[in-house]
Amino acid sequence: MRVMVTGGAGYIGSHTVRHLTAAGHQVVVYDNLSTGFAWAVGDAPLVRGDLADHALLAETLNRNRFDAVLHFAAYTVVPESVCDPLRYYANNTLNTWRLLQACAEAGVEHFVFSSTAAVYGMPEQMPVSEEAPLAPINPYGASKMMSERMLMDLGAASDLRYVSLRYFNVAGADPSGELGQATANATHLIKVACEAAVGQRDGITVFGTDYSTPDGTCVRDFIHVEDLARAHVQALAHLEEGGESRVLNCGYGRGYSVLEVIEAVKRCSGRDFQVRYGARRAGDPGEVVADNSRMLAALDWRPRYADLDTIVGHALAWEEEGLPRRLAR
Known part of the structure; x- marks a missing residue:
């Protein structure tokens, strides 16, 4: 398939681009490189542009006649979204509207959306299923919830078929050491802790120790970025097969x-x-764990790295060897 990947130079997008290419898809990356890196897309063609640039976006879509779009481009830092909500609604929600409009005009039939478990807010039952009420407690989650609704409504009004993947906490790196999270000042827990372990930070702060969890700290469901990338490829295969x-x-x-x-x-x-140890951060729920039974039933996908030490080991190797080797090139 001919596939455009927005945000394909970023952390999750770049891993997915590599898997898409390996699966035989023709991939073009569309990214403004605000948080991504040109080297991360490998040999895939890169269009450097913003989703707010309607002329460039439309020209890219019409010239390539894509069968599908995978949409990763977004801001993702929860505390930042609380402090600057309009920035998140502009980039995550309004730019998704622009992309969907351009896709509709170009006749794109398949769409895979990078969503988030933050749409659930503070779910009452664990693990949380896709049927749980959507009640985001921060602008990041709300911006993604609005985008999901636009996608659902467009799908109902047109021939567009889609898969929205609600990520839980993404971590780890390519086991070969060629790709990983390279964004400066990252806030993802495992990356921050690995940076502290290799001496890139002077330590780590635990935000909140009074949650209703076994040890008082937040509980999260961590998924390896490689498993998540493969889930996107299988979501695309699901749509391609009808x-x-x-x-x-x-x-x-x-x-x-x-x-x-x-x-x-x-x-x-x-x-x-x-x-x-510090106070709770605004917008952080105490516990979020996935009920993944629907994905296991719908997609030809099974996790390969569902072990915390494996995820941490790959993340550590990236910080110690992969990223320094990449930066030295």
Whole structure:
């Protein structure tokens, strides 16, 4: 298939681009490189542009006559969204509207959307299923919820079929060391802890120790970025084979607390580092764990790296060897 990947130079997008290419798809990346890197797309053609640039977006879509679009481009930092909500609604929601409009005009038939478990807010039951009420507690989650609704309505009004993948917490890196999260000042827990372990940070802060969880810290369902990338390829295959539009949770169905993650990083690295304790961050729910049964039933997908030490080990290898090697090129 001819596929356009927005945000394909970023962390999750670049891993997915590599898997799409390996599966034989013809991939073009559309990215403004605000957080992504040109080197991350490999040999895939890169169009450097913003989704707000309607002329460039339309020209790219019409020239290539894509069969599908995979949409990753978004801002993703929850505390930042609380402080600057309009920035998130502009980039995540309004730019998704622009993209969907351009896709409708260009006749794109398949769409895979990068959504988030943040649409659930503070779910009452764990693990959380796709049937749970959508009640985001931060602008990031709300911006994605609005985008999901636009996609659903466009699908109902047209021939567009879609898969919305609701990510839980993405972590890890390519086991070969060629790709990983390279964004400066990242906020993802496992990356921050790995940076502390290799001496790139002076420690890590635990935000909140009074949650209603076994050790008082937040509990999250971590999914390896490689497993998530393969889920996107299988979502595209589902649509290519005539599958109906779906909304699917992307997680393993197992939660780990912040303190458990920190101990895993110390164990895997063999190094100690400073752990500080702070107040809760605005917009952080206490526990979010996926019910992934619907994805397991709908897609030809099974996790390969559903083990915390494996995820941490790959993330550590990226910080110690992969990223320094990449930056030295």
